[in-house]
Amino acid sequence: MTTGVVIVAAGSGKRMGGQRNKLWLPLAGEPILAHTVRVFASHPEIQEIVLVVSEQDHADVRAWLAEQNIQLTVVLGGAERQDSVRNGLDALTNSAYVLVHDAARPFVTPAQISQMIKQVQRDQATILAVPVKDTIKVVGETGVVESTPARESLWAVQTPQAFRMSLLKEAHRAAWQAGSMGTDDAMLVEWLGYPVTVVLGSYENIKITTPDDLLLGEEILRKRKGE
């Protein structure tokens, strides 16, 4: 069964605070984007890759891919992450299963990708996640705690998220028609009433969002190199 991946890279990195998309920032001397693309481009079970980029980054991404001799499909993203994923899905031509991954999560491992591919063939919709370590509070608009959900049932969700292609396309179509926006793809599938299973991820699979994540990221890479 053919598996493709949509790597979403069309954000602007507002929370990082720089002039340019955070995905160009270096980690161990290479752009964050390079780490993420390489792990999928070199994975033997991934047959199709679509990279979703913003109009501002389009020319630079194309030049960088040519320089690296990496072949993949590049499409333009949209205003929200969900719009970017939808554009990416439309560009996959031959995949029965699809992984959706944030370019901003460069520490996903080949073993995690293999595990997600195996799991999605069984479950049709599955996500990587880790149990939360902190106590989580629901806080109201006035800054007062409203409730404290039981920690045992709370998981912090990561990517890749993996789906049967036809299911994810149906979920995106339904969300678009209803004008609903989710913060991950699993939400859209949940809205269809379809079960989404959870695969235990890793605390190293962080999303590079704010400057402190870059320091942590360098540390993760040093540890992996055994330094």
Ligand SMILES: Nc1ccn([C@@H]2O[C@H](COP(=O)(O)OP(=O)(O)OP(=O)(O)O)[C@@H](O)[C@H]2O)c(=O)n1
């Ligand atoms: N319209 C968008 C928004 C986000 N993304 C991608 O979705 C992933 C997760 O988003 P996030 O980390 O929030 O990235 P940004 O949107 O760039 O960051 P910020 O919210 O701080 O602006 C990133 O790889 C980002 O490039 C995207 O493809 N299209």
Ligand SMILES: C[C@](O)(CO)[C@H](O)COP(=O)(O)O
């Ligand atoms: C999909 C995601 O990475 C799961 O944690 C996350 O929801 C993306 O959210 P963001 O608002 O784009 O940071």
